[in-house]
Amino acid sequence: MDFPSFYLDHLAGGRLIIGLIASLHVLINHPLAVGAYPLLTWMEWWAHKNNRPDVDHLAYRITFVVFIVTTTVGAMTGVGIWLSTSIFAPFAIGSLLRVFFWGWFLEWLVFISEVALILWWFLSWKKADKPEKKRKHIKIGVALSIMSWLTMAVIVAVLGFMMKPGEWNQTRAFWDAMTNPLYLPQLGFRTFFAVMTGAVFLWFFSFFFTKKKGALNPDPRRLREWIIYRLSHVVLISLLGTYAFGTWYWNAVPETMKANSSVALLTQEFMSWHRQFQTLLGWTLIAFLMVGVGGLDRSSMIPRWALLIPAVLSIWLIGHFERAREFMRKPWVIGEYMYSNGVHKDELAFLQSEGLLKHATYVKHREITESNKVECGQDIFMLACSRCHSTTGLNGVIEKLTAMYGPDKPWDSAGMQLFIKGMHQTRTFMPPFPGTDVEAGALVAYLQQLRTHPQTLPGAQSAGIVIAPEALKPSKIADSQPTL
């Protein structure tokens, strides 16, 4: 990649951070925004129709929590996915923005309206004191629910068409992504999952808000029963939807994998993920089912802690679900166009023949000699491997090599070099090595040195950059003079 390499060695380069931010975002966005807004709007409407100020007030108090969380952690983790990708994989996000510009732009417009609506809805709640004002206020809630669902529908499509190989026509790729066999089951799964978890979230918080008697809450017990009884219905119905769409998704995956050649390669890894998904889905749904059925019976109320079980399982499930995208994408960041380390498919043979160092910018040397071999190897590691591996930490290359070659005997350099040259065949989720034989040799020298002298590799954010002069043919020097 031709950008200064941001790198957090102990954290698998920094990929882990993107993953954490993205998971947190989904965990907030699904239950609290997509799931909770329609339920809260419905509560407000019901309270208005049946003249139950206590229900209205409860909805308001839960909305307060939703409002605080979504406008702080929710919004900033959304932006955070982008900010963290910008430093970790600028080549990928930079290309994606150029190719899928309108998708992102649309997402932005929807997001603006979502934020404007949540501000408006929550902050004007208590000002809607007359019936006609209340009706208008409920409509804002409806619009907000639609917008937050749309945000999800658009982003799922954008993520989906990022995986479509070589579809450069924007509109076509966009519609293709929506007709992708995984799109509808995925969207349906996410929607019902969001409502189901959103209902449990509301349920959990209503415990806190139905404790004490108040002017707006004359009969806390009645209110609590009211909400739990209804939320358990919501849980049970959305559970059916989650199950139906989850199963559809599960059945659609193998077919899609066959259709998509880059995916078909990693069958083994993916299939084990796939089976785990089914098991997890089963357990999660059982947990929600117990809670839902328990809630139907008004007299025996589910204790507060019991709600944490389905909550934890659903966090696990969605985390697992999100990893599918990672799995399906490797070794590409953009299907059949760009590998995870920023090398383009069409420049691979060129780099393998000419050399990675020759055409890179942020490297110390361009010619490999016996004395600078290790330094060159380090730069090559940074360019070719560092987006997925740490040196000695998480998913560390030394750890992987130790598992292969054993901890107690010397590693055979020639064998390692052979492995690197064929690493995309042996481990199909790795891209091919984008350099010459000599460069593979330098990389091996670095790895051997790293084994005997483990040392963390600092990224450009702390060590800065070094720029070797461009290796130019003499005739070309004249026209490359920067005119600064």
Next chain:
Amino acid sequence: MPALIATIPIPRDLPLPLPVPEWLLVVCLVVFFLVHILFVNLMVGGSVFVVVAEWMGLKNKRWDALAHEIAQTVTVNKSLAVVMGIGPLLCINLLYTIQWYSANALTGHAWLLIIPLVIVAFLLTYLHKYTWDTWAKGRKKTLHQAIGITAMLLFFFIPVIFLANVNLMLFPSEWEKVRGFFSSLCIGNVLPRYLHFMAASIAMTGLFLAGYFGRRNADISHLDDFTCPELRRLFYKVCAYVTLGQFAFGPLVLFTLPSDGITTQVYVIIFSGAAVGLLTLWLLFGELRRDDTRIGSRYWPIAALFSIVVIGIGSGRHVYREAALAGHKAAIKNRTERYAAALADFNKNLAAAPAPAGQSAEQLFMNCAVCHAPNVKLVGPPLTEIAQIYAGNPEGIVTWAKAPGKKRPELPQMPPFNHLGEASLRKIAELMLEKGATSK
């Protein structure tokens, strides 16, 4: 000057065209950015007003009520600042791909810190706002004030990170000197720009609040002891005096700018902006001299003039940026084109070369040789051992290689080779058996 080439990084650009015409992106960048920065100004400036007014409220309660009222605007403006920031980020990513991402990476730690810092700052502003009536006395009030101050300090710091990036991207010749975020602050003129920005935050918030409290349906019944004209005058005054100060900060920014991008055009734009600024100031001071019944009647003309000034500054910035980076952009374009040409040449020759007639068994076997050596255990068992197990049964090897099981507990699992295809695996298997049999 080869030495110069060595220090200015000229990376290759991404080989993809811009999705929309460049001029459109430029317009969007300037406009979206100003909208974004307006809300940022109101957020940062608002937090300052809140802290100051709350502190004055210790002596006289009426200020406390005013601080509370202003705090209500900060939480709204902060949300708008975030969403409206996405548009300009999109544009700058596209227009200055190389320069922007490079600056982000070079200040990477701080850049990542933006996320938690903003979250904490936002949570604190909510805490501050919603505990106003409950934490109103004694120790609790002190704690309450401390929360407000912490949020304000975070709002002071976060813009520095963005400024450092916006600044650093302009000076590729300095990138090699950067060792992390703090060292990037020594480059260009971050500090003057920061002062300019902070002053603008105060001035803009003053103008905003003058309008907010002066609007026709403003309900300030809960702010006892304040009248609308009084508030309007107060915030006008803040706006006017700080804007006067900008006539010191502005030139400071201009004259500390590295000369790389200073062109006559930049001067013309900036000085025209400053001239409109003077006119605005004159109107503002005029407003202050009016009596209570008429103060505020020129609000909209003043706001319009301010917008013109701000657009002037924004365009001036852009023109400077373009001029400062013109050489760099041209050099990058040149390098990208040369690379693309060499690549196209190479791929053309590659395509013209006679297609390699299917890989030979020996070549295919290299896939396995990584782990299987003739006599010794490399990663997997040696060929001799395999030849024993599968003597006369190449099909068995093919089946295994397509979906290897787990046999030997001391060895890692072998990866599957289904992707090589049945025919190739068959060739490999036969060769393997042959090699295994001969290397005894």
